[in-house]
Amino acid sequence: MSPDTRATIAEQVKCDILPKNPVLENANKAKEIARTFISDTVTVPTPEMYAYATLATTGDDVYHDPSTVALENHMAQLTGKEAALFMPSGTASNQIALRTHLKQPPYTVLCDHRAHIDNYEAGGTAFHSGASVKAVVPSNEHHLTLADVEANVILGSDIHFAPTEVIALENTLNGTIFPQEEIIAISEFAHSHGIKMHLDGARIWHVAVATQTSIKELCEPFDSVSLCFSKGLGAPVGSCLVGPKDFIKKARWFRKLFGGGMRQTGILAAAAAYALTHNFPQLERVHALAQKLEAGLERIGVEITSRAETCMVFYDPSPIGVNYDEIAERASALPEPLFLGGSRLVVHIQTSEAAVDDFLALVEELAQEKKKAGFVKLDVPRKANGFKDIYVRRVTKSSDN
Ligand SMILES: Cc1ncc(COP(=O)(O)O)c(C=O)c1O
Numbered sequence: 001m002s003p004d005t006r007a008t009i010a011e012q013v014k015c016d017i018l019p020k021n022p023v024l025e026n027a028n029k030a031k032e033i034a035r036t037f038i039s040d041t042v043t044v045p046t047p048e049m050y051a052y053a054t055l056a057t058t059g060d061d062v063y064h065d066p067s068t069v070a071l072e073n074h075m076a077q078l079t080g081k082e083a084a085l086f087m088p089s090g091t092a093s094n095q096i097a098l099r100t101h102l103k104q105p106p107y108t109v110l111c112d113h114r115a116h117i118d119n120y121e122a123g124g125t126a127f128h129s130g131a132s133v134k135a136v137v138p139s140n141e142h143h144l145t146l147a148d149v150e151a152n153v154i155l156g157s158d159i160h161f162a163p164t165e166v167i168a169l170e171n172t173l174n175g176t177i178f179p180q181e182e183i184i185a186i187s188e189f190a191h192s193h194g195i196k197m198h199l200d201g202a203r204i205w206h207v208a209v210a211t212q213t214s215i216k217e218l219c220e221p222f223d224s225v226s227l228c229f230s231k232g233l234g235a236p237v238g239s240c241l242v243g244p245k246d247f248i249k250k251a252r253w254f255r256k257l258f259g260g261g262m263r264q265t266g267i268l269a270a271a272a273a274y275a276l277t278h279n280f281p282q283l284e285r286v287h288a289l290a291q292k293l294e295a296g297l298e299r300i301g302v303e304i305t306s307r308a309e310t311c312m313v314f315y316d317p318s319p320i321g322v323n324y325d326e327i328a329e330r331a332s333a334l335p336e337p338l339f340l341g342g343s344r345l346v347v348h349i350q351t352s353e354a355a356v357d358d359f360l361a362l363v364e365e366l367a368q369e370k371k372k373a374g375f376v377k378l379d380v381p382r383k384a385n386g387f388k389d390i391y392v393r394r395v396t397k398s399s400d401n
Contacts, residue, residue: 035355038341040348043234056266067266080216083248093226093239106162146185170200175312187221202228206310229272290347296360320367321375
């Protein structure tokens with residue numbers, strides 16, 4: 001190859017992905033993140049997190065990078081399990097866990113009908129494990145109970161049915177906390193029938209903070225647990241699957257098979273370790289901000305449909321005559337916009353208090369405008385059968401002017 005050809009190929013291959021002004025661009029992004037209530041996955045690494053991450057080992061993790069192994073050992077110890085495995089995502093962690101538990105079809109995975117594994121993992125449970133899913137609606141509308149599980153579990157050897165092989169719970173689920181006594185009762189029932197227990201603990205950190213329960217105690221009733229670093233804890237990438245030694249050994253095999261065997265993961269593991277040390281203690285402030293949101297909305301007359309038990313609040317603004325689109329439109333038109341995602345408000349470690357104040361002021365302003373325009377709430381009592389209140393916008397003559 002001539003030097004000219006070599007230079008031409010190098011010219012074709014070379015690449016610069018950085019924005020013109022990275023400092024400004026990232027500063028603007030940070031402002032946007034502080035005002036984003038859509039998800040806690042939007043959080044970004046800080047310069048301090050980056051600085052710590054650059055000091056990690058640079059081994060190839062398919063052959064056990066030391067910093068990644070150190071994180072895995074820490075996670076095994078923290079959760080009280082024998083072993084741990086660093087994963088590229090929460091979806092990979094959950095799906096590889098299920099694939100490792102599920103060996104020979106037919107079988108069913110029982111979970112809450114709102115579970116991430118059933119709704120937001122692209123049908124992975126059927127695709128990867130050939131399992132059917134029994135998605136159960138909790139009778140108390142909050143969390144599954146032992147009675148719900150007993151009513152929906154599939155036991156026995158009738159060949160018409162696919163027996164329940166795994167019960168997969170989620171904690172938190174939509175920001176709500178699964179009572180530990182109920183988890184223990186379900187776990188005892190499951191294990192007495194040889195059923196495995198998996199926990200999607202993407203946000204188990206929040207439960208530990210809100211209930212002051214150790215991570216180990218929260219994980220105890222489960223055979224396997226998936227914990228995420230890239231949501232509430234604010235690391236850029238990564239989750240961890242924990243469980244018995246043999247289980248993790250097999251999961252490592254499936255991780256490779258699924259294409260999730262990563263190479264120089266030390267910087268990612270170090271970012272996760274930084275998040276455990278420095279970001280976990282911030283969750284108390286996060287929960288307090290979510291509670292401030294909830295209290296403010298209630299004061300204005302907005303209905304809270306799922307309480308701020310941790311970092312999320314679900315709300316319905318129809319009692320003040322407002323809909324989500326109106327709020328989102330007004331929020332995006334602010335000099336410093338707010339970014340919203342419908343009925344769910346998520347607070348994270350990079351949410352600013354000003355964003356919470358501005359959001360509440362905006363909803364209050366809309367409520368006042370509607371009131372002036374003649375909106376009244378009709379007091380139709382909520383029925384036991386679940387029918388909602390009826391709200392109307394009554395347009396009076398004066399409001400037409
Ligand atoms: C409860 C829960 N589990 C699992 C996941 C999947 O995580 P990932 O997006 O890293 O695949 C998410 C993602 O938000 C989640 O909220």
